[in-house]
Amino acid sequence: MKRNKIKWLALPLALILVVLAGCQAVAGFDINKALLQSVKVTSSESKQSMSVELVPVNGTISAEDRKVIDLINSIKLTLDSAKVQDMNHVSIKGAVGYQDKKLPFHLSMDDKGMAIQVEGAKQPIYIGLDPAMDGMPDMTAYRGQMQQLSEKAAEFFLKHLPNPSQISVKNARETVNGEAVDLTHLQVEIRGDELIGLIKPFLTSLAKDEQGIKDLIGKAYDVIYPMLTEMGGDLGASGFLPESKEATVAALSAAFQEELNKLLADYDKDLKDLLAETPELSTVFGKDTVLKLGIYFDSKLNIRKENAELTIALPAAEDLPIQAVKLRMDSELWNIGGTVNAEPVNTAAGVLDVMEGTVTPGQLLRNFDSNSEVYKLLKNEMKITNKLIFVDPYNDYYGVTSKNNTSFIPLRYLSEQFDAQVKWNSGANQIVITDDITGGQIIVKIGAKQATVNGQTVNLGQPAFVDSDGTTYVPLRFIAESLGATVTVDSEGFITIERP
Structure with missing residues (x-):
């Protein structure tokens, strides 16, 4: 256990992963089998809502902190219609709400990419999936196998997870998408301090399952080896892996079990040392960190409804105005395994491909x-147009030079910092700079003491010039202010350029 590399704020995620993964049978209900069913990708329709709440510390907090907390607490993600046609075709319609505002969106994904239409956008934002990008194999060809691997991994880990102390199963009649349905209600509640006691039995059970480890690694080999081979040739002949599947599985299984046994041998001491070195963990994994989970299954063991509330207690700190974070999620699912047609985003008018x-x-x-x-x-x-650039005039990297009491800077450097486009018109011996934000144009002619900014003539103290190595220099203050920025120089000559 690498204590010095653990980030305590990320550790609460372990609480979610372990508890949501599965438990042993309760009251004759096979929980592991039911949860494994949910791992399988099948057609379905659903709706969901998610929210977060920051709990402020007792006492007075600053107005600025209160403003941030209130903003975050007002955020809510609502998925009104999520349709899964198959593992390659999905669509979601919903909205992000914050304060008194609502941002509707429509997202769809297929085997070529993902499109997102947000209210007010002229074109959908598109994220293309290029199978040949950076020499990577076409992942769409492996999606079925990857799904099988995830199911195998879930099955392996589920059977080793112990039950928390507060777990129950009962019959319930719930409304799902407007229809009353008879369901089996699984209720789980677990505190952070209990989780610590569940991890060691889980790891111990894993370490004893030699055949299960081999089967999982064997399945991973069948899926991953062809992809690695496609990227890098014969890995066995290269010595990267043993030449046969049997030898690879045996070697990796032995190594995995060896590491597990080493971890378990020192587990109690390492855990004690970790808590001593990082006392904040005693709060994060204490009695006030609680997960409450309700999952509703139908007679076919399909999940039809879920609600979860996770409270993560945070240690007191002078610069931390919150004492806890609460996450809430509610969802309903229907038409599982039925005919579902994903609703693609309309991209006929073009897209903004990021x-x-x-x-x-x-x-x-x-x-x-x-x-x-x-x-x-x-x-x-979000202030995405904001730019803050510090320029050291004494450092050759920035290329600042002084001429006739005027500071010059390489045009290309500063223009790129502001995402401006630069085009050279050799016939007219001039340069056209297009402002990224306004779309306005700045026209500078080499050797001329006048320039044009958005059609208006501007007098320059000194003209732009090209030095002996071909670099074009322009007056620093002129080009910065023409691009909507302000320039300040401190007492030591260091320059700050900022665009709001």
């Missing part, structure tokens, strides 16, 4: 109506 080069802040903003909530959120709240 995988095609770098999407600049200006490109993103121009894709939204300036009166839309998303535009205001991106520009005013």
